[in-house]
Amino acid sequence: GESVGLHLPTLSVQEGDNSIINCAYSNSASDYFIWYKQESGKGPQFIIDIRSNMDKRQGQRVTVLLNKTVKHLSLQIAATQPGDSAVYFCAENLSNDYKLSFGAGTTVTVRA
Amino acid sequence: EAQVTQNPRYLITVTGKKLTVTCSQNMNHEYMSWYRQDPGLGLRQIYYSMNVEVTDKGDVPEGYKVSRKEKRNFPLILESPSPNQTSLYFCASSRRSGQGSVEQFFGPGTRLTVL
Numbered sequence: 020g021e022s023v024g025l026h027l028p029t030l031s032v033q034e035g036d037n038s039i040i041n042c043a044y045s046n047s048a049s050d051y052f053i054w055y056k057q058e059s060g061k062g063p064q065f066i067i068d069i070r071s072n073m074d075k076r077q078g079q080r081v082t083v084l085l086n087k088t089v090k091h092l093s094l095q096i097a098a099t100q101p102g103d104s105a106v107y108f109c110a111e112n113l114s115n116d117y118k119l120s121f122g123a124g125t126t127v128t129v130r131a
Numbered sequence: 132e133a134q135v136t137q138n139p140r141y142l143i144t145v146t147g148k149k150l151t152v153t154c155s156q157n158m159n160h161e162y163m164s165w166y167r168q169d170p171g172l173g174l175r176q177i178y179y180s181m182n183v184e185v186t187d188k189g190d191v192p193e194g195y196k197v198s199r200k201e202k203r204n205f206p207l208i209l210e211s212p213s214p215n216q217t218s219l220y221f222c223a224s225s226r227r228s229g230q231g232s233v234e235q236f237f238g239p240g241t242r243l244t245v246l
Contacts, residue, residue: 061240062221063174064237068232112233117181117227118179119176119233121174121175123172
């Protein structure tokens with residue numbers, strides 16, 4: 020079936036470096052994508068989103084890139100900090116309704 | 132403060148003993164949902180509700196029930212829990228922004244262990 024998935028389950032990054040987290044989706048009809056951050060013991064929290072009519076969107080230290088040709092999106096975190104250690108999920112909005120389909124998540128660990 | 136609350140946060144129970152996990156939101160959202168989170172599987176939707184008295188199955192509804200008698204509450208009911216329902220459960224409520232984006236707010240989670 021169609022699903023959203025992340026390329027790598029874990030990512031270790033040196034503090035101060037940039038992080039890139041990848042996500043692949045298979046439903047070309049999806050028109051909205053969201054990145055969530057989940058810290059230990061907490062529920063997922065919204066980071067940034069992007070609609071399918073955009074290729075790039077920037078937030079504070081984060082950038083989401085969307086490549087519709089290969090059905091791929093990525094989350095870039097600039098100057099990664101210890102507080103960025105968490106599990107990151109991409110989510111896909113199908114059929115313009117409320118339902119979100121989530122990938123399995125990437126665990127990011129920041130090395131001091 | 133806008134929030135989604137869940138109770139209990141932690142629960143250990145035995146097979147077959149009925150339990151209810153409560154969920155409440157104070158944002159007047161119409162859409163609410165329940166997810167379970169298991170290692171390597173991400174978040175999978177159990178049930179959702181588009182409004183009061185309107186509920187529907189998500190991707191993994193077997194063994195669960197829900198009700199939506201009022202807008203703010205969306206309890207998850209396990210009539211006869213089994214060990215394969217040991218998981219981390221999240222309630223969420225959502226609204227659509229003016230631009231059509233879905234803003235989804237998650238509760239803090241309930242860690243359930245069924246022995």
